[in-house]
Amino acid sequence: AKGTGRNQLCFFSEVREQSPSERQQLIGDLRQALIHQQFRLYYQPIFELATGRVTKAEALLRWEHPQRGLLLPKEFLKLAEETGLIDELEDWVFAEASAQADQWSLDTGRSVQVSVNTSPLQFIHDTRKKPWEIHTNRRKEGASNVVVELAENTLVNGSPYLQERLKSLQDAGLELALDDFGTGCSSLTSLKRFNINYLKVAPAFLQTGARSTEREIFETIIMMAHRLGLKVMAEGVETAEQRDWLKEKKCDFAQGYLFARPLPVQELERFLH
Numbered sequence: 001a002k003g004t005g006r007n008q009l010c011f012f013s014e015v016r017e018q019s020p021s022e023r024q025q026l027i028g029d030l031r032q033a034l035i036h037q038q039f040r041l042y043y044q045p046i047f048e049l050a051t052g053r054v055t056k057a058e059a060l061l062r063w064e065h066p067q068r069g070l071l072l073p074k075e076f077l078k079l080a081e082e083t084g085l086i087d088e089l090e091d092w093v094f095a096e097a098s099a100q101a102d103q104w105s106l107d108t109g110r111s112v113q114v115s116v117n118t119s120p121l122q123f124i125h126d127t128r129k130k131p132w133e134i135h136t137n138r139r140k141e142g143a144s145n146v147v148v149e150l151a152e153n154t155l156v157n158g159s160p161y162l163q164e165r166l167k168s169l170q171d172a173g174l175e176l177a178l179d180d181f182g183t184g185c186s187s188l189t190s191l192k193r194f195n196i197n198y199l200k201v202a203p204a205f206l207q208t209g210a211r212s213t214e215r216e217i218f219e220t221i222i223m224m225a226h227r228l229g230l231k232v233m234a235e236g237v238e239t240a241e242q243r244d245w246l247k248e249k250k251c252d253f254a255q256g257y258l259f260a261r262p263l264p265v266q267e268l269e270r271f272l273h
């Protein structure tokens with residue numbers, strides 16, 4: 001399965017019924033992967049719609065498995081969470097992404113932000129130091145080149161550590177984005193209370209159709225967010241029609257296959273100039 005294309009990758013994950021021994025094998029492989037540096041970050045450019053410039057990119061995790069080829073997060077993330085390996089993995093993601101953001105900012109002479117995805121576990125459990133705390137202790141002047149994406153529902157489940165975690169993150173100079181916004185049920189109050197900077201609206205709200213109210217909801221989210229001083233990002237943008245609509249409705253940022261797929265680090269660089 002080495003060097004397989006996208007279709008085969010999907011095929012692979014669909015046919016794999018994980019037996020207990022396969023699971024054990026994959027857990028062992030995960031440990032090895034951290035040691036042998038088989039993880040990669042791919043970057044998907046995020047476009048500022050008003051100017052067409054790329055000012056940010058989302059870091060998306062990939063695993064270059066020596067036998068199975070390039071694996072997507074859905075094939076190993078849950079296992080990483082279940083085994084606790086996610087902590088170490090996300091430390092790596094965070095360090096890698098923030099170093100990359102700094103490098104790009106230096107190269108271009110302007111601020112390029114990288115957003116990283118975080119497991120809800122980082123906000124629910126009170127375990128050890130979180131990636132951003134480790135990171136900012138190493139660094140003097142804050143870490144404003146990183147945006148932390150967390151799932152909307154993380155705000156809702158009311159973990160006692162949440163507030164403290166989000167505060168430590170913002171004290172460290174990071175920005176916060178709510179991922180898959182619209183699919184959970186966060187309140188307007190919590191957007192303000194937790195000082196959210198960006199809403200990433202779930203792709204479902206880009207749909208059109210005779211009975212579709214999705215676009216109306218999307219438009220309302222944009223207006224509401226702007227009133228509250230938040231910026232809006234559209235993700236999963238696949239058609240020019242969607243892009244034009246978003247631009248007309250003054251959505252701030254967009255990403256999706258229309259513009260670019262998640263790319264290996266060197267390939268992102270041509271979008272930055």
Ligand code: C2E
Nearest residue numbers: 059060061072073093117118119236237238256257258262
């Ligand atoms: P997400 O954060 O919602 O990321 C968006 C997913 O949609 C990515 O899948 C991306 O490749 C894909 N995508 C981007 N543009 C389009 C488009 O135009 N159309 C369609 N159909 N899809 C598009 P990916 O890379 O497989 O990641 C899946 C999920 O895995 C992410 O969803 C995120 O929740 C999680 N993930 C990725 N990297 C990390 C990480 O470092 N840590 C954690 N905890 N989770 C991660």
Ligand code: CA
Nearest residue numbers: 058117149179
């Ligand atoms: Ca995300």
Ligand code: CA
Nearest residue numbers: 179180200235
């Ligand atoms: Ca998302």
